[in-house]
Amino acid sequence: MNVSVLGAGAFGTALAVSLAGNGPVTLWARSRDQADAMQQARENTGRLPGVSLPEALKVTDDFQMATQNRTLLLAVPMQKLRSFLNDHSDALQGRALVACCKGIELQTGLGPIAVMSDVLPDARTALLTGPSFADDIARGLPTALTLACAGTGLGESLQHDLTTANLRLYRTTDTIGAELGGALKNVMAIACGTVMGAGLGDSARAALMTRGYAEMQRFALACGAQPETLAGLSGFGDLTLTCTSDLSRNYRLGLSLGRSEAFDPSVTVEGAATAYAVVARAEEMAIDMPISRCVTGLLDGALTPDAAMAQLLARPLKEE
């Protein structure tokens, strides 16, 4: 099996480390300095410190070389996916591409698979998503993920190729459900982090996770997703992980909002742009997304955590 991971951030590096247990893997970094530094130090000191790169993993900035392999994983942030595809469209046209990002594109309201198909109509596309911290994967801890692919043949072959000693992949053809579960759980993680940062309590977080899940389902089902997908690893599974662990950057952004502390803008936090994308699309579709709306209010600075919670508590009473 020959796999390349394009994007040498935390997640791309972690996936490459795990996949290197199956055979040779190429990890593409966009800057020569970063590729050289990683090749020499055998470590991604910036994004994944403390993890040694196995011998079977080669880091390069040579895109042509990296894209010779059969399976290509794209580990760049959601809001950068389109420009990445446009920059490299000649090399990626017609290839099997597995997006590893979580989110909804701000300008279009599209998820990763839809963006790939939009830019590269001939590409064969899939999505790898689900509950997994880069650090856990890279350290060989057990992880279960969802491989979403509309085509059963390609899905089965990717599921086989990308399963490793510590990555167990489940497969679905419901690409919309997998895209939206992974995107929306990050918005809920910001909400949950905010509640915890503001000292509003574990009970409030449990309420937000549960009503957040209802909100995720409402939106995803209206977009054509299957309810079982939302209940699986890419939805409920990832919601649980991200809303309860301070290893999550989305949750940590929420903690900072709750504590009125500054947050490092260089950290990749997918839920922020996605919250705006979801609220805009929900308004067009007349879907009620009160928690997502509160998250955009918190991010804008228009709402304090207490005001957001008061707004949610004051909503008309309804059936569960």
Ligand SMILES: NC(=O)C1=CN([C@@H]2O[C@H](COP(=O)(O)OP(=O)(O)OC[C@H]3O[C@@H](n4cnc5c(N)ncnc54)[C@H](O)[C@@H]3O)[C@@H](O)[C@H]2O)C=CC1
């Ligand atoms: N870190 C984690 O634990 C997990 C991350 N993910 C997802 O993986 C995606 C990437 O996240 P991370 O790797 O953690 O972020 P990161 O911030 O560590 O790395 C992002 C990488 O993308 C590269 N990049 C940015 N713009 C680019 C462009 N236009 N062209 C080429 N490369 C570009 C950066 O140089 C960097 O290497 C996100 O969607 C995230 O939700 C999913 C599961 C776990």
Ligand SMILES: O=C(CO)COP(=O)(O)O
């Ligand atoms: O997606 C993730 C876990 O499944 C990583 O979460 P963060 O992007 O919030 O760090």
